Amino acid sequence: MQVTFKVLADLTPAERSDLTRRSEADLSFFLERVGPIIEAVKTEGDAALARFGRDFDKAAGLRPDDLKATEADFDAAFTQVAPEVIAAIRFGIENIRSFHEEQSPEAMWLKEVRPGAFAGDRFTPISSVALYVPRGKGAFPSVTMMTSVPAVVAGVPDLAIFTPPGPDGKVDAATLVAARLAGVSTVYKAGGAQAVAAAAYGTETVKRARKIVGPGSPWVVAAKRLLSSVIDPGLPAGPSECVILADDTVHGGLAALDLLIEAEHGPDSSAWLVTSSRRVAEEALAALPEHWSRMGAQRVEFSQKVLGGRSGGIILARDMADACAFVNEYAPEHLEILSEKPFEYLGDITEAAEILMGTHTPVSIANFALGPNAVLPTSAGASTYGPLSVTDFVRRSSIGYVTPKGYAPLAEAAHTLARYEGFDNHANAVSEIRTRYLK
Template sequence: MNKNISFWELEKLTSKQQQSLLQRTESDLSDYITQVQPIIAKVREQGDQALVDCAARFDGASITIDQLRVTDAEFVAAQQQLDSETLTAIRFAADNIRRYHQSQKPGEMTLQEVRSGSFVGERFLPIPSVACYVPRGKGSFPSVLLMNAIPALVAEVKRVIVITPPGADGSVDAATLSACREIGITEVYKCGGAQAVAAVAYGTETLPRCNKIVGPGSPWMVAAKQVLANRIDPGIPAGPSESIVFADAGIDGKLAALDLLIEAEHGPDSSAYLVTTSREVAEAAISAMPEHWAGMSELRVEYSSTVLCGPMGGVVLAADTAAAFEFINAYAPEHLQILSLDPWQYLGQIENAGEVLLGQHSPSTLGNFVLGCNAVLPTSGAAATVSPLGVMDFMKFMSVAYVTESGYPEMAKQARVLATYEGFDGHANAVSEVRQRYIR
């Protein structure tokens, strides 16, 4: 196998070249936005018929309008089709994911006394509805379903639906349907890509309009969420997979190469770097790739080699630890894996990452499937300001305040000063002696 892994030495790169390493496939969505506009318009105007047409055009699936929603019979058939080992793994993962997210859920209400007789707090409520998007173009992903839907169910969202592209035969992945059945989701619709985003943003004859959409997808789907952000909450930025594996000199480079392939195999639009301060680790990782590829399918080799031999992946050699983490924090990866005999020593240097997996026994594989922490993570550098998907993405809070008769005078006095200064007469009058005339 003759494939050259991209190798970058940070010290030898210009500032512009270093910046180019930070790019992702969806960094510039202008072309995709142009392409999704007519798809969105068609769904808005034609509803279900547009979804059927798009399924044939983009998914190669021949379905009718009455087949858009998955039937009870399809749920039963999927669970019968799925092997017991996979079903057991789904249940194991679901249990861990549920436990983790239950720990995130706030109480119904908080209240604190900020001054004597004056109380402020929050009341937490679930959002009304959400559409959980499960991609299928590059495989089948029941784990994505679990990560998206379980925190919504823990938050007690009133209506949780799933949208996912149909296969060429018009079916939905059996494992995804089985996972839905396991966690109690009964509404699954066969549509994907930009057309699915439009469907839940506007609603069609069959699909309900939803308040929010969550889940990773292609640049077309990401572009559609941007275009429709005024119609539906697009959730956290969740585009193609990306990762950085940091390995220090104490790690076998072959292990670093093994873990580098985890996110790189998702698709040719993924991004994946090994960052190290050790030339020995870098060289060992590069030399180990043919051996690791030999144990992978042709499709996954094609995907991962496209990433690791291209402009958005490979091995990055840093002069020292400070330079390594300066690059990592600038990149703000979706997944960050720290390979070291003492991984905790580096945690304090990490500012921007969707998730941090510490040590030789915490590969991204575990986080993606079974650990319980959410694998729907911010991409394209959004980890600098955005958190992983969690229960609070499916909840909102309203401020609650209560002032007693004894607490009122001091609050009123200070509020009136500020209202008067800012020129709001109505505000000032509402906390003046005039109020006392009407209080019973």
């Protein structure tokens, strides 16, 4: 197995830039093919969802009248999932809820900006949000936890999870457990582009949503892009990606271990180890076969394709400043600063959605149990987006209140600028005409 190995100093600017390309950078293949799927769901509704579930998810026997998980399905899930898994879900939800409750903005604030003039913000929940939970390369109750908990904390009144059915036509049991424990009672058996279309337009069974959040395949990303004028697509969350930034205070085998966390998600993931230490790089290369020997065949296949392709491997930087510069160019979804002195590098990192510090904070802990949200922007979205948060589930309204005491100086300034910009009634509305009415 040949792992991709790059020396930054040997690369041209174009070659260096090419390392930052993601698997879904060119969505043309998917954009051409999701259009008919979207149109079918828009025109045929439940019938199309059931057909695509049978065709794409191999859910034999899925019917239009069986697209929503029942209370009996939820109850059965608690008997099907091992007690230790349920306990781990509870533990994670407690931490995620605690974090997001602290994150919540106050319902309203007002500041007296001038004597008698007040301005502020009010936050209210979005009326309906769809939560997308992928399944194609595994089952992800953790994504259910990460999308559901902040939405419930925000007070969204109409929440629904969309997740692909399995071959048995059912929702993953642990996903149902996580949904109920988080406080979401509506789960639809739909995934891929068809789920995004159903959330955007609604069907006989599916209620239309105003926004959709959650990570997904390039099919989901493409559908969100095409439907962005119909439904708010949320932050860009595509295939998993990470950068492990390691210095010479750690063993390369540890860096290799953490490099495989996101690489095993799927062949469309991205995973890079960036270090200034040739020793760390060589130790990582040497350790990978041993780590792979402890993984299942499918996860080995996925991670080897990533690390042997153009979206992953090992990068040797000139020094740690160069390594940090590359991290900022890449703007990763997950970043581990793998070092005995991680805070020395934190100030140099400006472009990363999640920054995990030190040798005891692997992505695994953040994905499942720590509390901060693990639904993160991908494809360099970290340059402008942050992690999914409570604020993604609320809308902000500006509040203004001017008293008679505060009116005159504000009216004078507004009148002057309105005249300058040529808006006659803007000016009239703060002129002596208004004063006559107020008297």
